[in-house]
Amino acid sequence: MSGLAxxxxxxxxxxxxxxxxxxxxxxxxxxxxxxxxxxxxxxGGAAQKEDSEDSSKPIMSSADALLDLIR
Structure with a gap:
């Protein structure tokens, strides 16, 4: 710092x-x-393929993911 000064x-x-x-x-x-x-x-590509077979889970939006950070 003294060198710069x-x-x-x-x-x-x-x-x-x-x-x-x-x-x-x-x-x-x-x-x-x-x-x-x-x-x-x-x-995450493999996870999306696995999720497409199981339609019982609700689809999360980007807003849900952001709100989960606060909760």
């Missing part, structure tokens, strides 16, 4: 921009990798 404003702002751009880039890469992995693996 010793820098002048121009160098400090440049370092801040590099840090923010690195964070945004790695977040973007993580999101893309996550979307690709979900497309390949299809998590």
């Amino acid at each position: 010793a820098l002048d404003a121009k160098c400090s702002s440049r370092l801040g921009l590099i840090t923010i751009s690195y964070y945004l880039w790695t977040t973007f890469v993580a999101v893309v990798v996550g979307i690709i992995m979900v497309s390949i693996i299809h998590p």
Whole structure:
């Protein structure tokens, strides 16, 4: 922290921009990798096939799932 405080404003702002751009880039890469992995693996696909055979269970909506977090 003291090293950053010793820098002048121009160098400090440049370092801040590099840090923010690195964070945004790695977040973007993580999101893309996550979307690709979900497309390949299809998590929950087997559970949906099993549930389609048993029609006695009620179908939950997204709102029900969110409200279950609060309950």
